[in-house]
Amino acid sequence: MINVHVLNGPNLNLLGRREPDVYGRMTLADVERLVREKAGSLGVGITFRQSNHEGHLVDWIQEAGAQGAGVVINAGAYTHTSIALRDAIAGSAAPTVEIHLSNVHARESFRHHSLIAPVSVGVICGFGPMSYLLGLEAIHRVMVERAQEAKPSTH
Numbered sequence: 001m002i003n004v005h006v007l008n009g010p011n012l013n014l015l016g017r018r019e020p021d022v023y024g025r026m027t028l029a030d031v032e033r034l035v036r037e038k039a040g041s042l043g044v045g046i047t048f049r050q051s052n053h054e055g056h057l058v059d060w061i062q063e064a065g066a067q068g069a070g071v072v073i074n075a076g077a078y079t080h081t082s083i084a085l086r087d088a089i090a091g092s093a094a095p096t097v098e099i100h101l102s103n104v105h106a107r108e109s110f111r112h113h114s115l116i117a118p119v120s121v122g123v124i125c126g127f128g129p130m131s132y133l134l135g136l137e138a139i140h141r142v143m144v145e146r147a148q149e150a151k152p153s154t155h
């Protein structure tokens with residue numbers, strides 16, 4: 001079975017409770033419900049976590065890699081600052097999709113640069129909670145393709 005760890009960084013625990021004009025009214029628990037629903041239809045196992053602490057996110061990326069799982073990560077503001085997260089993604093075997101609720105490119109210039117994008121398979125941003133579902137679908141397809149490529153050919 002394909003397993004995906006959906007990781008959420010700092011302040012995302014506040015989702016739905018502050019800044020609804022930027023991030024919408026759904027809570028992180030609502031987003032988790034949507035992700036689990038979609039994962040059920042894809043037959044994907046989900047681990048869904050949030051932390052305000054960089055080191056926890058590093059530990060969880062390493063854990064996903066060690067388990068052969070994929071990662072969908074909304075690293076929040078650490079996206080723009082964290083060499084530690086970049087190194088964790090680069091050093092783990094976990095294929096990773098970076099996601100954001102907001103369109104970071106339509107916001108302040110300090111949000112335009114991601115330290116983790118170059119070590120991720122791809123980036124999805126600007127679709128609100130749907131970014132999580134698109135990220136899940138993307139990582140699922142990448143992992144299915146990679147598993148097929150790894151199989152010895154029958155002819």
Ligand code: CA2
Nearest residue numbers: 011014015018019076077100101102111
């Ligand atoms: O758009 C995204 O998903 C972000 O990753 C959200 C981060 C921000 O630093 C990134 O540039 C883009 C901020 C997460 C803070 O979430 C809050 C949610 C509700 C209220 C306050 C903060």
